Amino acid sequence: MKAVVFDRFGGADVLRLADVPAPDMRPGDLLVRILAAGVNRADLLQREGYYGTQSFGESDLLGLELAGEVVAVGNSVTDIRPGERVMAIVGGGAYAEYARVDRGMAVRIPEHLGTVEAGAVMESFVTAWETVVHLGGTAAGDKILVHAAAGGVGSAAVEIVHALGATVFATAAAARHADVQTLGADIVFDYRSEDFEAGVLGATGGKGVDVVIDFVGGGYLARNLRSLAPGGRLVQVGLLGGEDDATITLGLVLHNHLRLIGTVMKSRSVDEKRAMIRRFADGALPMFADGRLTPVVGKTFPLADAALAHRCILWFRLRGLATKKPYRRSTMTTHFRGCARQ
Numbered sequence: 001m002k003a004v005v006f007d008r009f010g011g012a013d014v015l016r017l018a019d020v021p022a023p024d025m026r027p028g029d030l031l032v033r034i035l036a037a038g039v040n041r042a043d044l045l046q047r048e049g050y051y052g053t054q055s056f057g058e059s060d061l062l063g064l065e066l067a068g069e070v071v072a073v074g075n076s077v078t079d080i081r082p083g084e085r086v087m088a089i090v091g092g093g094a095y096a097e098y099a100r101v102d103r104g105m106a107v108r109i110p111e112h113l114g115t116v117e118a119g120a121v122m123e124s125f126v127t128a129w130e131t132v133v134h135l136g137g138t139a140a141g142d143k144i145l146v147h148a149a150a151g152g153v154g155s156a157a158v159e160i161v162h163a164l165g166a167t168v169f170a171t172a173a174a175a176r177h178a179d180v181q182t183l184g185a186d187i188v189f190d191y192r193s194e195d196f197e198a199g200v201l202g203a204t205g206g207k208g209v210d211v212v213i214d215f216v217g218g219g220y221l222a223r224n225l226r227s228l229a230p231g232g233r234l235v236q237v238g239l240l241g242g243e244d245d246a247t248i249t250l251g252l253v254l255h256n257h258l259r260l261i262g263t264v265m266k267s268r269s270v271d272e273k274r275a276m277i278r279r280f281a282d283g284a285l286p287m288f289a290d291g292r293l294t295p296v297v298g299k300t301f302p303l304a305d306a307a308l309a310h311r312c313i314l315w316f317r318l319r320g321l322a323t324k325k326p327y328r329r330s331t332m333t334t335h336f337r338g339c340a341r342q
Contacts, residue, residue: 003061003096004306009049012310015062017303023059023093023100027076030101032086036119037094038065039309040152042266047310062306063094064266066101067109067118077103085109087118089126089265089273095306104274107281110289120295121288126280127237127265128156133164134279135235135261136211140165143208145200145227148215148240149185150176155296157213158183160284163292169209171196183296197223208232218243225249230256237263 001022006014025031043062045051067087070080080086080103088106093099109118131153132138144161148154149170161168162184170185177188187203189196200209208229214220215238224234225248252258265273287293301309 001097002303003093004063004303005061006047009047012047012307012314014047015307015310017306020061020096022098025072025074025100027074028103029074030070030077030080030086030088030103030106031072032066032068032088032099032101032106033071034066034094034097034099035068035115036066036117037063038119038123038152039306039313040064040123041313043095044310044313058091059093059099061093061095063090063092063096063099065089065119065121065123066094066099067115067121068099071098074103079103080106080108085115085118087122089122089277095303097303102270102274104270105277107277107285110285112291113288113295116300117295117297120297123265124152124156125160125284125293125295126276127153128160129280129284130265130276131213131235131237131263132157132160132211133283134276135263136213136233138164138166138211142166142210143169143204143229145169145171145196145209145212145224146185147171147191147196147213147220148238149180149183149188151215151240153237154213154215155180155183156293158185159293160287163287166210169196169200169203197227200227204229211235213237216240218246221246222248225252225258225260228256228258231258232256233259233261235261235263 001020002017003020004015005018008014042064046062070082070084070086072082073080086106087109088101090099090101138144138161144166146154146157146168149158150172158168158170158180168185170180170188171191172180172188174190180188189199208227210229210232212224212227212234214224214234214236217236217239228234284293
């Protein structure tokens with residue numbers, strides 16, 4: 001089968017299309033003909049060597065999410081048949097024509113949802129659902145601050161918070177404010193020119209928000225904690241700011257009985273990921289079925305143009321915009337509009 005490979009760490013040009021062996025099936029697997037697959041920031045980091053030689057999955061190929069058609073099932077799979085459409089999370093291997101998928105990591109694609117759109121769902125929305133609902137405990141009437149709200153997981157989080165009936169505060173570059181508001185944000189702060197802490201406290205009468213969803217880290221940590229209402233939760237999802245160390249006032253955490261929760265999907269065990277998928281399927285899938293949640297897809301690329309898709313993400317990153325995308329069996333699809341061919 002055809003797949004995107006790279007022989008050394010480096011820029012997007014190291015990516016090339018090659019023939020590789022088809023994956024071996026296991027009893028609990030689905031064999032899926034890939035029709036769409038996401039291109040995530042983690043793929044760029046893997047290509048650049050950020051993770052080194054460590055592996056959190058079962059394939060050295062890039063790609064963490066996909067959508068497609070089941071062509072075969074393992075002998076212990078009884079609840080799904082060849083010909084059905086699924087979307088899934090994989091531990092690598094989505095930049096290819098076929099992938100084996102753990103049955104517990106796959107869900108059926110809602111009837112009205114297109115396959116390309118389905119390729120933009122799993123990595124972002126499963127992570128966002130886990131963050132906003134399971135860990136953040138968001139409920140109707142709550143006030144939530146979502147950072148990096150124009151990004152893949154951030155934009156999914158905005159949609160989920162809005163669909164749950166909570167108020168959405170968000171940060172994003174000024175050029176993306178209209179997009180983020182379209183997704184459901186009530187108030188958006190320009191992270192470059194506005195003080196989100198002052199904005200949140202001003203908009204809430206000094207009370208603060210119930211939950212902060214943060215992908216930036218570093219210098220945001222103390223400000224996030226000061227933006228929380230007593231009993232509030234800060235869910236730390238990433239470190240886009242590149243800073244691993246931060247200083248906080250522990251007295252504030254103790255006095256306001258705040259909670260700081262860290263999460264990342266890539267290093268979770270298979271059982272933990274299966275549990276995340278079940279929670280997503282139970283809570284979020286009905287929202288896709290009735291239209292309350294909708295993935296955003298902006299551009300498609302041939303599988304052979306994976307390097308161009310990666311450069312497209314970088315183009316957005318350098319301009320402080322967004323960083324999340326998908327590809328289709330012969331098509332890579334981006335989540336962000338206006339991604340120019342360079």
